[in-house]
Amino acid sequence: MRWITMAAALRRSYLLAPVVVLATASCTSVPTTEDPIYLKLTDLEARLIRIERVMDNQSLIDLSSRVDLVQDQAQMLTGEVETLRYETDNGTDRQRQLYLDIDSRLQILEVTQAQTANLPPVAITDLNLEDSEPFVSRPRVLQGSDQDNYRVAFDLLKNGRYVESAQAFDQFLAVFPSSPLADNAQYWLAETYYVQRQFTTALPTFRAVVDSYPDSSKLADALLKIGFCNFELQQWDAARVALERVAREFPETTAARLASQRLERLTQEQG
Structure with missing residues (x-):
């Protein structure tokens, strides 16, 4: 998960570098909230945040699935132990x-x-059977x-x-x-x-x-x-x-x- 986050940050920095230059050059003529470059940058930022959240949620889902699997296996083993105990107690x-x-x-x-x-x-010969x-x-x-x-x-x-x-x-x-x-x-x-x-x-x-x-x-x-x-x-x-x-x-x-x-x-x- 750490390398995915770092990759996203690097990718974000590469995207921002030229955009910042252009934004700086034109900041005097266009308001920030109407600058198309700023809007594009904001959209990219939002998309990256959504992707990171999805990946984080997927990791939690995988972890939860593994926990459920372990619990199911533990219950199965408990049932087998109880069955063996019953068979042992009743198999004398x-x-x-x-x-x-x-x-x-x-x-x-x-x-x-x-x-x-x-x-x-x-x-x-020494036993009398009669x-x-x-x-x-x-x-x-x-x-x-x-x-x-x-x-x-x-x-x-x-x-x-x-x-x-x-x-x-x-x-x-x-x-x-x-x-x-x-x-x-x-x-x-x-x-x-x-x-x-x-x-x-x-x-x-x-x-x-x-x-x-x-x-x-x-x-x-x-x-x-x-x-x-x-x-x-x-x-x-x-x-x-x-x-x-x-x-x-x-x-x-x-x-x-x-x-x-x-x-x-x-x-x-x-x-």
């Missing part, structure tokens, strides 16, 4: 189901990996390997039969304590309590994963759920310790990302 059940679905696929890989270890199958307790009150235990029994317990969990799944995993750990799948069974036993919101029972069961299986692939998830359980029980300090450990020891993982998100909520809760 869906996330749990997705989590179970993903881990069911991992479970297939884990079973396959365990089978390739050439471990001899262990038959269940005891006085009705069959329907306990999960079915297959006559077969640890992989078979693990699959039965996990399928019960996937189907939402959490009480039966807990019994099956608990029985699995009693019969196959040295199985390569024992750490997974311990974790999913804790998960059966967690999905039922039995946090006081789930908490020590998740801790058993950390204490008994420190090299487990489920260690990060177990620590994360320890933090979640403490959060639900409003044990803020314990929750923070567990969540910060996940973020510190398992960076760049899904568990670390979830831990960081819960730490933000924890800060808000403690306010």
